Amino acid sequence: MSAIEQASARFADGELVLVGDERDETVFLACPADGIDAPRLDRLHELGRGMVFLGLPEPAARRLALPDPRRDTGARREIALTAPIDAAIGIETGWSLRDRALTMRVAADPGSRSSDLTIPGHVYPALVGERPGGASAALELARLSGRAPAVALCAVVDRHGRAASLREARADEKLRRVHAVSPAALHSAWVAAHVAELSVSCALPTKAGRFRAVGYARADQDPATVALVHGDPATRSLPLVHVHVACLFGDAFGSLLCDCRRDLDAAAGAITDDGAGVIIYAMPPQAKPIACVRDEPIDAALVAGLLRACGIDECRLLDGGRDRRLRDELRGCGLTVAG
Numbered sequence: 001m002s003a004i005e006q007a008s009a010r011f012a013d014g015e016l017v018l019v020g021d022e023r024d025e026t027v028f029l030a031c032p033a034d035g036i037d038a039p040r041l042d043r044l045h046e047l048g049r050g051m052v053f054l055g056l057p058e059p060a061a062r063r064l065a066l067p068d069p070r071r072d073t074g075a076r077r078e079i080a081l082t083a084p085i086d087a088a089i090g091i092e093t094g095w096s097l098r099d100r101a102l103t104m105r106v107a108a109d110p111g112s113r114s115s116d117l118t119i120p121g122h123v124y125p126a127l128v129g130e131r132p133g134g135a136s137a138a139l140e141l142a143r144l145s146g147r148a149p150a151v152a153l154c155a156v157v158d159r160h161g162r163a164a165s166l167r168e169a170r171a172d173e174k175l176r177r178v179h180a181v182s183p184a185a186l187h188s189a190w191v192a193a194h195v196a197e198l199s200v201s202c203a204l205p206t207k208a209g210r211f212r213a214v215g216y217a218r219a220d221q222d223p224a225t226v227a228l229v230h231g232d233p234a235t236r237s238l239p240l241v242h243v244h245v246a247c248l249f250g251d252a253f254g255s256l257l258c259d260c261r262r263d264l265d266a267a268a269g270a271i272t273d274d275g276a277g278v279i280i281y282a283m284p285p286q287a288k289p290i291a292c293v294r295d296e297p298i299d300a301a302l303v304a305g306l307l308r309a310c311g312i313d314e315c316r317l318l319d320g321g322r323d324r325r326l327r328d329e330l331r332g333c334g335l336t337v338a339g
Protein backbone atom coordinates (compact mmCIF):
# COMPACT_ATOMS: atom_id res chain seq x y z
CA MET A 1 0.00 0.00 0.00
CA SER A 2 1.46 3.40 -0.99
CA ALA A 3 1.94 6.28 1.47
CA ILE A 4 -1.07 8.05 -0.09
CA GLU A 5 -3.27 4.96 0.20
CA GLN A 6 -2.25 4.47 3.82
CA ALA A 7 -2.97 8.13 4.63
CA SER A 8 -6.32 7.95 2.78
CA ALA A 9 -7.35 4.84 4.69
CA ARG A 10 -6.61 6.50 8.02
CA PHE A 11 -8.32 9.74 7.01
CA ALA A 12 -11.37 7.79 5.81
CA ASP A 13 -11.61 6.40 9.36
CA GLY A 14 -11.55 9.93 10.78
CA GLU A 15 -7.98 9.69 12.10
CA LEU A 16 -5.51 12.57 12.31
CA VAL A 17 -2.84 12.75 9.59
CA LEU A 18 0.28 14.97 9.40
CA VAL A 19 0.54 16.80 6.07
CA GLY A 20 3.99 18.20 5.37
CA ASP A 21 7.50 17.47 4.23
CA GLU A 22 10.95 18.73 5.15
CA ARG A 23 10.75 21.71 2.77
CA ASP A 24 7.46 23.06 4.13
CA GLU A 25 7.51 25.94 6.57
CA THR A 26 4.15 24.85 7.97
CA VAL A 27 3.21 21.31 8.86
CA PHE A 28 -0.50 20.70 9.38
CA LEU A 29 -2.28 18.17 11.49
CA ALA A 30 -5.48 17.38 9.61
CA CYS A 31 -8.73 15.60 10.42
CA PRO A 32 -11.91 15.21 8.30
CA ALA A 33 -14.37 17.89 9.40
CA ASP A 34 -17.50 16.00 8.38
CA GLY A 35 -17.11 13.49 11.23
CA ILE A 36 -15.21 15.51 13.82
CA ASP A 37 -16.35 15.24 17.44
CA ALA A 38 -15.20 16.76 20.73
CA PRO A 39 -12.49 14.11 21.50
CA ARG A 40 -10.95 14.42 18.03
CA LEU A 41 -10.98 18.22 18.19
CA ASP A 42 -9.36 18.01 21.62
CA ARG A 43 -6.66 15.72 20.21
CA LEU A 44 -6.04 18.15 17.34
CA HIS A 45 -5.44 20.95 19.87
CA GLU A 46 -3.30 18.77 22.13
CA LEU A 47 -0.99 17.39 19.45
CA GLY A 48 -0.79 20.38 17.11
CA ARG A 49 -0.69 23.16 19.75
CA GLY A 50 -1.33 25.83 17.08
CA MET A 51 -4.49 27.56 15.91
CA VAL A 52 -7.25 25.22 14.79
CA PHE A 53 -9.33 26.30 11.80
CA LEU A 54 -11.69 24.83 9.24
CA GLY A 55 -10.27 24.55 5.71
CA LEU A 56 -12.91 24.83 2.97
CA PRO A 57 -12.50 24.90 -0.82
CA GLU A 58 -13.73 28.05 -2.54
CA PRO A 59 -16.98 26.49 -3.92
CA ALA A 60 -18.02 25.45 -0.38
CA ALA A 61 -17.23 28.94 0.95
CA ARG A 62 -19.41 30.46 -1.80
CA ARG A 63 -22.25 28.02 -1.02
CA LEU A 64 -22.11 29.10 2.63
CA ALA A 65 -21.88 32.79 1.57
CA LEU A 66 -18.72 33.28 3.66
CA PRO A 67 -17.08 36.68 3.08
CA ASP A 68 -13.97 36.46 0.89
CA PRO A 69 -11.24 38.56 2.54
CA ARG A 70 -9.23 38.55 -0.69
CA ARG A 71 -11.91 40.44 -2.59
CA ASP A 72 -10.57 43.81 -1.46
CA THR A 73 -6.86 43.08 -1.24
CA GLY A 74 -6.59 40.94 -4.38
CA ALA A 75 -3.99 38.76 -2.60
CA ARG A 76 -4.21 35.11 -3.67
CA ARG A 77 -2.64 33.28 -0.77
CA GLU A 78 -3.26 29.58 -0.30
CA ILE A 79 -5.19 30.19 2.94
CA ALA A 80 -7.46 33.15 3.72
CA LEU A 81 -9.16 33.19 7.12
CA THR A 82 -12.65 34.61 7.01
CA ALA A 83 -15.39 35.56 9.49
CA PRO A 84 -15.86 33.11 12.41
CA ILE A 85 -19.03 31.02 12.35
CA ASP A 86 -21.35 29.04 14.60
CA ALA A 87 -23.96 26.43 13.69
CA ALA A 88 -27.37 28.15 13.68
CA ILE A 89 -29.04 25.32 15.65
CA GLY A 90 -27.86 23.16 18.56
CA ILE A 91 -25.22 25.52 19.97
CA GLU A 92 -24.99 26.38 23.68
CA THR A 93 -22.05 28.71 24.38
CA GLY A 94 -20.30 28.20 21.06
CA TRP A 95 -16.91 27.94 22.82
CA SER A 96 -17.00 24.30 23.90
CA LEU A 97 -15.30 21.50 22.01
CA ARG A 98 -18.72 19.96 21.46
CA ASP A 99 -20.15 23.17 20.00
CA ARG A 100 -17.17 23.89 17.77
CA ALA A 101 -17.13 20.29 16.48
CA LEU A 102 -20.85 20.61 15.68
CA THR A 103 -20.23 23.87 13.80
CA MET A 104 -17.47 22.21 11.77
CA ARG A 105 -19.72 19.27 10.89
CA VAL A 106 -22.54 21.59 9.79
CA ALA A 107 -20.20 23.71 7.63
CA ALA A 108 -18.65 20.54 6.14
CA ASP A 109 -22.04 19.11 5.13
CA PRO A 110 -22.40 19.58 1.34
CA GLY A 111 -26.14 20.14 1.91
CA SER A 112 -25.65 23.10 4.28
CA ARG A 113 -26.46 26.67 3.26
CA SER A 114 -25.67 30.09 4.71
CA SER A 115 -28.87 29.92 6.77
CA ASP A 116 -27.41 26.95 8.69
CA LEU A 117 -24.65 29.21 10.11
CA THR A 118 -24.44 32.44 12.08
CA ILE A 119 -21.69 35.07 11.99
CA PRO A 120 -19.86 35.97 14.21
CA GLY A 121 -19.16 32.66 15.89
CA HIS A 122 -16.34 30.58 17.37
CA VAL A 123 -14.92 28.55 14.47
CA TYR A 124 -12.59 30.23 11.98
CA PRO A 125 -13.14 28.97 8.44
CA ALA A 126 -10.41 29.53 5.88
CA LEU A 127 -10.83 29.66 2.13
CA VAL A 128 -8.26 27.27 0.69
CA GLY A 129 -7.26 28.02 -2.88
CA GLU A 130 -5.77 25.56 -5.35
CA ARG A 131 -2.27 27.02 -4.96
CA PRO A 132 -0.15 24.05 -3.88
CA GLY A 133 0.43 23.94 -0.14
CA GLY A 134 -0.31 21.92 2.96
CA ALA A 135 -3.94 23.04 3.34
CA SER A 136 -4.92 22.32 -0.27
CA ALA A 137 -3.10 18.98 0.03
CA ALA A 138 -5.23 18.16 3.09
CA LEU A 139 -8.37 18.89 1.07
CA GLU A 140 -7.08 16.53 -1.61
CA LEU A 141 -6.62 13.89 1.09
CA ALA A 142 -10.29 14.37 2.03
CA ARG A 143 -11.32 13.85 -1.60
CA LEU A 144 -9.14 10.76 -2.01
CA SER A 145 -10.54 9.22 1.15
CA GLY A 146 -14.16 9.83 0.17
CA ARG A 147 -14.83 12.41 2.91
CA ALA A 148 -16.59 15.75 2.40
CA PRO A 149 -14.25 18.50 1.12
CA ALA A 150 -13.67 20.16 4.49
CA VAL A 151 -10.82 19.62 6.94
CA ALA A 152 -10.10 20.62 10.50
CA LEU A 153 -6.51 21.88 10.42
CA CYS A 154 -3.99 22.75 13.08
CA ALA A 155 -0.59 24.22 12.21
CA VAL A 156 1.91 22.28 14.31
CA VAL A 157 3.99 24.49 16.60
CA ASP A 158 6.84 23.56 18.93
CA ARG A 159 6.99 24.12 22.69
CA HIS A 160 8.25 27.68 22.10
CA GLY A 161 5.23 28.53 19.93
CA ARG A 162 7.17 28.56 16.65
CA ALA A 163 6.09 26.72 13.51
CA ALA A 164 7.57 23.22 13.70
CA SER A 165 9.29 21.52 10.77
CA LEU A 166 8.30 17.94 9.97
CA ARG A 167 11.50 16.73 11.65
CA GLU A 168 10.69 18.69 14.80
CA ALA A 169 7.08 17.49 14.74
CA ARG A 170 8.22 13.87 14.40
CA ALA A 171 10.55 14.31 17.36
CA ASP A 172 7.43 14.59 19.54
CA GLU A 173 6.64 11.16 20.90
CA LYS A 174 2.87 11.44 20.31
CA LEU A 175 3.15 12.98 16.83
CA ARG A 176 5.62 10.28 15.81
CA ARG A 177 2.75 7.81 15.92
CA VAL A 178 0.60 9.90 13.54
CA HIS A 179 0.79 8.90 9.88
CA ALA A 180 2.47 11.55 7.69
CA VAL A 181 2.04 12.24 3.98
CA SER A 182 3.78 14.84 1.81
CA PRO A 183 1.83 17.64 0.09
CA ALA A 184 3.79 16.89 -3.12
CA ALA A 185 2.44 13.31 -3.17
CA LEU A 186 -1.12 14.59 -2.62
CA HIS A 187 -0.74 17.26 -5.32
CA SER A 188 0.49 14.66 -7.78
CA ALA A 189 -2.68 12.67 -6.98
CA TRP A 190 -4.70 15.87 -7.61
CA VAL A 191 -3.07 16.36 -11.01
CA ALA A 192 -3.66 12.71 -11.95
CA ALA A 193 -7.35 13.02 -10.98
CA HIS A 194 -7.85 16.22 -13.01
CA VAL A 195 -5.84 15.43 -16.15
CA ALA A 196 -8.95 14.44 -18.09
CA GLU A 197 -10.64 17.82 -17.56
CA LEU A 198 -7.53 20.04 -17.75
CA SER A 199 -5.80 18.60 -20.79
CA VAL A 200 -6.16 18.22 -24.53
CA SER A 201 -4.60 15.41 -26.52
CA CYS A 202 -3.88 14.38 -30.10
CA ALA A 203 -2.00 11.72 -32.04
CA LEU A 204 1.56 12.82 -32.85
CA PRO A 205 3.52 10.87 -35.46
CA THR A 206 7.27 11.68 -35.20
CA LYS A 207 10.48 10.54 -36.87
CA ALA A 208 11.06 8.21 -33.92
CA GLY A 209 7.53 6.73 -33.94
CA ARG A 210 3.95 7.36 -32.93
CA PHE A 211 3.16 9.25 -29.74
CA ARG A 212 0.03 10.62 -28.11
CA ALA A 213 0.58 14.22 -27.00
CA VAL A 214 -1.30 15.27 -23.85
CA GLY A 215 -1.07 18.99 -23.07
CA TYR A 216 -1.93 19.89 -19.47
CA ALA A 217 -2.32 23.30 -17.83
CA ARG A 218 -3.90 23.99 -14.46
CA ALA A 219 -4.98 27.50 -15.40
CA ASP A 220 -5.44 29.32 -18.71
CA GLN A 221 -2.42 31.57 -18.14
CA ASP A 222 -0.09 28.66 -17.23
CA PRO A 223 2.26 27.24 -19.87
CA ALA A 224 1.27 23.73 -20.91
CA THR A 225 3.26 20.75 -19.75
CA VAL A 226 3.16 18.04 -22.40
CA ALA A 227 3.28 14.29 -21.89
CA LEU A 228 4.33 12.42 -25.03
CA VAL A 229 3.10 8.87 -24.54
CA HIS A 230 4.28 5.95 -26.67
CA GLY A 231 2.55 2.56 -26.44
CA ASP A 232 0.84 1.65 -23.17
CA PRO A 233 3.35 2.27 -20.36
CA ALA A 234 0.79 1.15 -17.75
CA THR A 235 1.23 -2.44 -18.92
CA ARG A 236 5.03 -2.34 -18.62
CA SER A 237 7.26 -3.05 -15.68
CA LEU A 238 9.51 0.00 -15.11
CA PRO A 239 8.67 1.87 -18.34
CA LEU A 240 11.21 4.42 -19.60
CA VAL A 241 10.55 8.07 -18.71
CA HIS A 242 12.44 11.15 -19.87
CA VAL A 243 11.73 14.48 -18.17
CA HIS A 244 12.79 17.22 -20.55
CA VAL A 245 13.06 20.88 -19.57
CA ALA A 246 11.99 23.04 -22.52
CA CYS A 247 14.93 24.71 -24.30
CA LEU A 248 14.01 26.91 -27.26
CA PHE A 249 17.49 27.15 -28.81
CA GLY A 250 18.31 23.49 -28.30
CA ASP A 251 14.93 21.88 -29.05
CA ALA A 252 13.72 24.10 -31.90
CA PHE A 253 16.95 25.32 -33.51
CA GLY A 254 19.28 22.41 -32.75
CA SER A 255 21.75 24.61 -30.86
CA LEU A 256 25.08 22.91 -30.26
CA LEU A 257 25.63 25.01 -27.14
CA CYS A 258 23.75 22.41 -25.08
CA ASP A 259 22.73 18.74 -25.29
CA CYS A 260 18.97 19.29 -25.04
CA ARG A 261 17.99 18.33 -28.60
CA ARG A 262 20.30 15.32 -28.61
CA ASP A 263 18.84 14.14 -25.29
CA LEU A 264 15.28 14.58 -26.58
CA ASP A 265 15.98 12.62 -29.79
CA ALA A 266 17.81 9.90 -27.87
CA ALA A 267 14.92 9.57 -25.41
CA ALA A 268 12.32 9.34 -28.18
CA GLY A 269 14.43 6.65 -29.89
CA ALA A 270 14.98 4.65 -26.70
CA ILE A 271 11.28 4.75 -25.79
CA THR A 272 10.02 3.68 -29.21
CA ASP A 273 12.68 0.93 -29.32
CA ASP A 274 11.45 -0.25 -25.92
CA GLY A 275 7.82 -0.28 -27.06
CA ALA A 276 6.34 2.07 -24.44
CA GLY A 277 7.27 5.07 -22.32
CA VAL A 278 6.68 8.75 -21.68
CA ILE A 279 8.51 12.00 -22.37
CA ILE A 280 7.41 14.83 -20.09
CA TYR A 281 8.14 18.19 -21.73
CA ALA A 282 8.13 20.67 -18.86
CA MET A 283 8.37 24.43 -18.58
CA PRO A 284 10.40 25.55 -15.56
CA PRO A 285 8.27 28.07 -13.64
CA GLN A 286 10.93 30.81 -13.43
CA ALA A 287 12.52 30.31 -16.83
CA LYS A 288 13.63 33.06 -19.18
CA PRO A 289 12.10 32.24 -22.57
CA ILE A 290 15.23 31.51 -24.61
CA ALA A 291 18.00 30.55 -22.19
CA CYS A 292 18.90 26.89 -21.70
CA VAL A 293 17.51 26.13 -18.25
CA ARG A 294 17.81 22.37 -17.97
CA ASP A 295 19.11 22.71 -14.39
CA GLU A 296 16.19 24.87 -13.20
CA PRO A 297 13.86 23.16 -10.70
CA ILE A 298 10.58 22.00 -12.18
CA ASP A 299 7.24 21.11 -10.64
CA ALA A 300 7.90 17.49 -9.66
CA ALA A 301 4.35 17.00 -8.32
CA LEU A 302 2.99 17.97 -11.74
CA VAL A 303 5.39 15.56 -13.48
CA ALA A 304 4.48 12.76 -11.04
CA GLY A 305 0.75 13.48 -11.52
CA LEU A 306 1.03 13.25 -15.32
CA LEU A 307 2.97 9.98 -15.00
CA ARG A 308 0.30 8.65 -12.63
CA ALA A 309 -2.38 9.62 -15.16
CA CYS A 310 -0.47 7.43 -17.68
CA GLY A 311 -0.78 4.53 -15.22
CA ILE A 312 2.86 4.79 -14.08
CA ASP A 313 3.72 4.20 -10.42
CA GLU A 314 7.25 3.00 -11.10
CA CYS A 315 9.67 3.88 -13.87
CA ARG A 316 13.25 4.15 -15.08
CA LEU A 317 14.49 7.70 -15.69
CA LEU A 318 16.41 8.29 -18.92
CA ASP A 319 18.93 10.75 -17.55
CA GLY A 320 21.86 8.49 -16.92
CA GLY A 321 21.51 9.12 -13.18
CA ARG A 322 22.40 12.82 -13.57
CA ASP A 323 19.38 14.41 -11.99
CA ARG A 324 19.41 13.23 -8.40
CA ARG A 325 17.20 16.11 -7.26
CA LEU A 326 14.39 15.20 -9.66
CA ARG A 327 14.76 11.53 -8.77
CA ASP A 328 14.39 12.33 -5.06
CA GLU A 329 11.46 14.68 -5.68
CA LEU A 330 9.59 12.07 -7.74
CA ARG A 331 10.19 9.53 -4.99
CA GLY A 332 8.86 12.11 -2.53
CA CYS A 333 5.68 12.16 -4.64
CA GLY A 334 5.31 8.42 -4.06
CA LEU A 335 6.70 7.13 -7.37
CA THR A 336 9.19 4.28 -7.46
CA VAL A 337 12.15 5.42 -9.56
CA ALA A 338 14.58 2.62 -10.37
CA GLY A 339 18.32 3.10 -10.44
Ligand SMILES: [Zn+2]
Nearest residue numbers: 247258260292
Ligand atom coordinates in the same frame (compact mmCIF):
# COMPACT_ATOMS: atom_id res chain seq x y z
ZN1 LIG B 1 19.38 23.48 -23.89
